[in-house]
Amino acid sequence: MSKKKILITWPLPPAAMERARATYDVIAHGDDPKITIEEMLETAKSVDAILLTLNEKCPKAVIDQIPENIKCISTFSIGFDHIDLEACKARGIKVGNAPHGVTVATAEIAMLLLLGAARRASEGERMIRTRSWPGWQPLQLVGQRLDNKKLGIYGFGKIGQALAQRARGFDMEIHYYDIYRAKPEVEAKYNAVYHDSLDSLLSVSEFFSINAPSTPETRYFFNKDVIEKLPQGAIVVNTARGDLVNDEDMIAALKSGRLAYAGLDVFAGEPKINEGYYDLPNTFLFPHLGSAAIEARNQMGFEALDNIDAFFAGKDMPFKLA
């Protein structure tokens, strides 16, 4: 039997590409230049399924142009805010994501941001690289420790919990808010204090970590009013999605000192981030590194392929979204 043909919009780690090629006739787009939506739609005419990434923005207008032969899309990401699921449902296109591979890797990056922000890592790094280190001084780049500080986690899903586990290793006190309260045994595991509202969580969060997905309810929630509810000089980290944050309000609060520091891995409109971030000293900034660990990227590839395998076997996708 001839192999089904799939389009993979970006090269994936070798282990995932190898598995894909063993099962499918793969059309893999190179990463330079970046695949355009027009190219994706054109190539889609000659394949049976698409494995895409969060770079390929698929609002309704794009989904409506997907050729009739495509009934399966799998995304190499946990996030699916780049795909209009309702439009896919209306077209009878099955969609799946890769929800588990990212967990530990993203929690590690959140931990790194918490530490880096608390201990002013980016300023120290800059001092060395700009050859401007005058030598050790008692008051040089003095930050703060994490132990016994209250960490507020907004979004207590897999990544939020994996962060709690790591932060417990640094003796942080865990607080959380989520629309779903965790089971008692989960709260007990992390000694986590549940707050029944975001406002209540904000009021105690000396450190605040954004771990919620981007949805119409959460988009741009982190604005001036929310910042005002945090303790003076709070530290904020975001490893979820950039569009949860109102950048202008965040930047103003970092400039005024209302927020002491921000550690950010994700940005609205990335890679073209708000200009205001570039020169702010009290930021620790990463280019969306959350899942950039080989173990995570391999697993993401396998999960995305599991969806496609199931689709062609006439089964439900294991990580079905639509």
Ligand code: DGY
């Ligand atoms: C995801 O999987 O949605 C992550 O943002 C990728 O790092």
